[in-house]
Amino acid sequence: MSQHDEKRRKLLGRLNRPLAYSAPLLALVAGGAILQATASDSSTQLEMTPVSKTSLLLASNHAEAEAQGEAEGEAEAEAEAEAEGDAWAEGEAEGEGEAEGEGEAEGEGEAEGDAEGGPNAGVARPDDYSPDYSETGGNPREMLARGKALYSDTTLSTNGLSCATCHGSEGSDTGYNATFQQPFPHRVAMADDQFGMSEVHADEMVQVCMVAPMAAEPLEWGGEELTSLAAYMVEVQKRFAGEPHDL
Template structure:
């Protein structure tokens, strides 16, 4: 494998910066991630690759501490668009675009945000929540948000019923409020580094329905899980 090629390097850096910016703060993998990055930097990379990795590594720690907000900038840098985007102008479009994650025209969700979702839908949502094949980086929703009802990786905004304001949605996609399906899409395209799910498809519908109940559990309210 060679990273002499600029495109390859950019892609690698993009992947690494995404992992660091999102995985590290949530999973507290900062130390392990750093060691891996260091190993990579000392390993098989070209001189240019090593230099870029060293830069990235240092920067990523800052970004990781700055939490998800750093993701937009790390990504922009990695894509070589630092000039335009790091200025903040297009900060909302780090990974994917708002059109990937915002409910499209004419779409009406097949789940309810007031609860009232069928147990089968919730069971399917739970199954997908643990499914690493939804991501391109080996993560499942549970990798960051916890297993067996131990909810983690959420901000205090998650105590509010959907739709509500979420920092990642606001900072990276310029969205004031998000629905459960939109938040699912955001985590699909950003931390999971994948394509958005099909709007109205069974995967998005059941995952969003499941997250509605997780939100209630997180808020300490009666829920259907």
């Protein structure tokens, strides 16, 4: 077989493969003709067959439709991705909004709690509290003795202080303002400045000292420690004012 015949055979083999209406086919028909191969037992001929405008239009439309379909598919995929992104962003925003709302609600709840309890919660007399000591005097000797011992007890605080650390003991009575000369209830500067209490009873004064300088929790309302200390302070106040007392 000659070299020319071998080339022609390979060309015929390529032309016999199915062709799709795509960009390569349009390249073949761009000149208005397609290449046809016809074979017989004795010879093979290559012919250029004219292509009608209708055929060219169909091929062109097919290619355009294919390209348009691909473009629409890409646009649809982008739209879906964008929609998913928007949905995710909305979900994040809703989550942040809920978290912010919960935070604001919690803050409002705390603020309401402070408003209900007040800035002096814990050191002011509870509504259902009734003292077991007399603020005018005449309290039992045993109660006063217990109060005197607690007045110097550093274990009541968390920082090693006691009432006597600031106010002395055994009749020294230091560290009181002039307002302490007035009977209870009266104004105490620390209670007014730190807790907004314009005046305090003896037991409230004890609680203010427990929470502020002594850095401890308030004593139990109605308990033996608070009752004894308050009764003792009633007599200390009388002594400081130069009045008769039971100490």
